[in-house]
Amino acid sequence: MNWTCVRFGELSVQQLYNVLALRSEVFVVEQHCVFLDIDGLDPLTLHLLGERDGQLLAYARLLPPGLKAPDAVIGRVVTSPAARGGGTGRALMAEAVAQCERLWPAHPVTLHAQAHLERFYASFGFLPVGEQYIEDGIPHIEMRKPLQ
Numbered sequence: 001m002n003w004t005c006v007r008f009g010e011l012s013v014q015q016l017y018n019v020l021a022l023r024s025e026v027f028v029v030e031q032h033c034v035f036l037d038i039d040g041l042d043p044l045t046l047h048l049l050g051e052r053d054g055q056l057l058a059y060a061r062l063l064p065p066g067l068k069a070p071d072a073v074i075g076r077v078v079t080s081p082a083a084r085g086g087g088t089g090r091a092l093m094a095e096a097v098a099q100c101e102r103l104w105p106a107h108p109v110t111l112h113a114q115a116h117l118e119r120f121y122a123s124f125g126f127l128p129v130g131e132q133y134i135e136d137g138i139p140h141i142e143m144r145k146p147l148q
Contacts, residue, residue: 001050001057001091005099008043015049018056026078033136037076041067046103048096050088057083058092062100071110071144072100093124097145108146115139 004015011019023037044067050058057080063073074096079089100109113121115132118141122128126143133140 001052001088003095004049004051005046005062005095006049007046011047015047015056019047019049019059022056022059022078022080023076026081027076030081031136031138033138035136046099048092048099050092050095055082056080058088060092060096062096062103065104065107069110071108072104074100074109074111077111089120093121097124106147108144110142110144112140113143115141118143 020037027033027035027037041063042061045064046062048058048060048062049056059076059078060074061076063069063075065072067073068075074093077089077092077096079092097109100107109126110129111121111126112135113126116139118128121143124145126145129142129144131141
């Protein structure tokens with residue numbers, strides 16, 4: 001897997017298209033969620049792309065501290081249906097956490113996990129914060145990875 005972490009303006013047109021297509025395929029179509037994916041934050045964030053042979057297989061959006069929360073935030077975590085079951089999601093999260101720790105070493109990292117993935121994110125050191133809540137019809141829980 002080739003990892004690229006770039007600002008919005010550094011994405012090629014093809015990369016941006018691939019990101020939006022993957023997010024739509026999974027979050028809107030597969031998960032049956034009608035929501036505004038293009039929320040105005042993309043130009044203010046970093047984009048982590050996992051590609052192989054020119055195909056986008058994994059993606060996460062990294063929000064700097066102070067944009068949406070005091071912490072750095074990992075969001076829009078998604079793996080291509082074609083890449084599931086072989087550790088791509090685990091590799092994506094390991095890379096996302098490493099990038100956040102490199103970019104913002106003085107800040108904890110927060111994410112808003114789909115509740116059924118709580119154990120997965122806990123394996124990276126994330127701890128639940130508060131109670132479950134419903135977002136776009138799906139149970140979620142806020143999780144935070146404290147500073148080491």
